Amino acid sequence: MATPLLPYAESFVDDVTAALGALSGRDHAADCTIEARNIVTAVLAADGRFTTDELEGWLDAIGARLDPPVLVTAHQLRASDLLRSDDGWLASPSTLFDLLVRADARDGTARASVYYGKAMELAHATAALDLVPSTDEIAAIDRFRATLLAGFDAAGVARPGAAAAVGPAASDPSPQASEPEPEPARPVEDVLAELDELIGLDHVKGEVRRLTSLIRVQTLRAEHGLPVIETSRHIVFVGNPGTGKTTVARLLSEVYRSLDVLSKGHLVETDRSSLVAGYVGQTATKTRAVLESALGGTVLIDEAYALARGGENDFGREAIDTLVKFMEDHRDDLAVIVAGYPDEMQELIDSNPGLDSRFARTLAFPDYTTDELVAIFGLIAKRQEYHLDADAARRLHEVIAAEPRDRGFGNARFVRNVFEQAVALHAVRLADVDAPTRHDLTTLTPDDIAAV
Template sequence: MSNQTTLAGALDALEKVARDAGIDPATARREGEALAATVAEPSTGAFVDWCAETGRPASAESFQDAASSGRRYRAAPTASMSLLATTGSAQAPAYAAALGDVAVAAASLGSADPRATGNAATASAAQLSEPAARAVPPTVGDEVAGSLLQQLSVVQRKLAGMGLSGLASPGPAEPAEPADADPAPVAAAPAEPPAEPTPDAAPEPPARTVEELLAELDALVGLADVKAEIHRQAAVLRVEGLRAEAGLKSATITRHMIFNGNPGTGKTTVARLVAGIYQALGLLSKGQLVEVDRSELVAGYLGQTAMKTAEVVASAAGGVLFIDEAYSLSGDQYGREAIDTLVKEMEDRRDDLVVIVAGYPLPMAVFISENPGLESRFRTTIDFADYTDDELVAIFASMATAAEYDAADPVLERLRELLAGVQRGPTFGNARYVRNLLEAAIGRHAWRLREIEAPSLEQLRTLEPDDLPESTLVPPGEEVPVGVVDLVTEPVTDAGETS
């Protein structure tokens, strides 16, 4: 990786920033390794490089496990990133930048693959956009947001340069150095992103208010019924808090919730906002979101599962624990052990923990009904409807903008054509589907620019209709590396939610 910092170096830099930010370095490294694995997943032979860079014995299984747990980071910030942003930490931009560097380094693992470039671009945007959104005061917010946009532009240029070098001769693990490669190392001084204000120069931004968080909720595409219910919940909890302060009796209101909906309908995004709203109302001390699934709660042996689940719940204390596909805990003794532990922890931490379970409507109804402890604690159910074509187009445009790409009307019209031909059903990925399309388009964009020695800024930013996949078959005469595939019929496998 000529002129590129290795993944090992980027992970070491991430650990250093984590120490400065008060984050457990081991936790930060796990997040970084998972992020790297999910970015590099499409690249042939990436698991060999990933294992070498992380110090593990060569194992495709450990790589795939990490990639699976990290897929949500292509669409949303890591738990540590969310915590730093939520608490207004001055280290949040540095940590986001370090995660971006990890994503860039991961895109070079294995044989060159444009899909890895697309993954890295959207993952970097997901991490870098979080602290920008949290920077509220006009002066501080403008400076931090400007710093992060500048950092995202740097990431984009590095990816473009790296993608061009790797794609000029598909296959070799060590591509030639591109003429327009960014001269700075990928992970150079991540603790000090360009133009970041020092703690002495600007105060830390205050926590966002309920009104600001609800405004962010209202700005999301679609979800009209969901927004109305969250507004209602916020109003009820606010009044109950005021009654308690006035010394009046208050009804015990269960804050835990069930989110029903198909993949990619915005459940995680809304859960993150709920965490912030509850924190702003004084119901939670931190307001971070910890997102997990069965694999992160269940261990290989009975007895270990209880410990593993308790550790996960402890990491979510003060915030929201979001359990995706929670119904997968049903049906075996390991899952029951996790549920029993969860119910106990919910009771022990009832004053400073909210649990949101999510999944398909029917399996979730069965899951809740099977356990009296769950049924008595989850009284609020919110249904997330599938997005319309117009909403999916708006989401795609928003994602592209967040990743520093321009998707003009011709691109969006091409997207509408693709959406019109997609069969909808319970497995349709909704916003996750269009995110996959965007990642593929970014990869094809890099492939399209492979022979341009010094692309202009406009060329680096502009997506074209042909960048969107057309079919599962490669057109005659067009040589595209393995990994650039049409995602129109690709099954949804991501674990993370999007928008």
């Protein structure tokens, strides 16, 4: 019986063979079949074990295409050396990929992107052979993706789905309850490319990529009528303000839509003031209205721990109960992200058994380093067509480094405040300049940089 892996192996071989053939004029099907074998074997071997489903999938999709074909049983394959894989294979670009990406750099083509897309499909289809892919297999896919993207960078070729660099957006605590018209879903690689461009947040980005891979694997299994394990889309975000939580929530909601987990993928931001009313019975209505505006997308509840404070008679408890019931009633088309400080968020989760069972994943957003905050300042300044001279850059580093990193440190919000103050000081400094040049108008000096 054909396995779900077979069509993805065939597609990889056919499309990469065509891409290579356009360069050389020769048939590279045999080379591409071996390449597919290497990818599949490396992912399967990542956790050091081979299930019967994995072995049968390998034999059906890979073994039968090799020359000579491998015609053995799953038991015989497990006992052989055919599935030995060097994990280092995932850590450096293959010869075939290197040929394609170098040709792209020379010719301005995008054949390596074909390899990348088909290789990612094949890797995820490999992990989908089992009901629950192991964490080692998901991590192997992430390493393979990073290896290929580094190959694009090294060759000076744009990454697939490359987006303009963006910094973390400051969160607007006011609710956005209006329901936007959904735009066409972006390819998931485009969304992940934008995620990759965010400054810092390496652990957070890795967790989002791994969650994305897990959902892709389950989606592939569902498409082939195989049993799936439901993956919770509800997440707890913990960390100080200005650490990119809103930006990551927006991108994660887009990922969900790209993978058909959500129908719209928009983000609604809210907090206690938009959910809790002052009279009995009004809180449930108010909370439902906000949640209904988020249907098809994601609701981000900032400082969500405030809902669990105020005692047993506080209306925040009513908002929590309404939230839990709404999550259950609309489990197929809503994602909920609750955000706040770590200790307080644990108190919130412990306040209601329904929350504890639904929020199985927590992402910790660390404070940015000084260098990362300097880079964020540079992005903000670039958008407004300002830049720092060398002395101003050193002064900025000193100002940021001197700011206490205690609870409540504003991170990117603090940097935005420093920038806005710098623009104001710059304007005052130029007020007495009769005919400022473009350089004068766009250059920030040490006199413009001060603590806020």
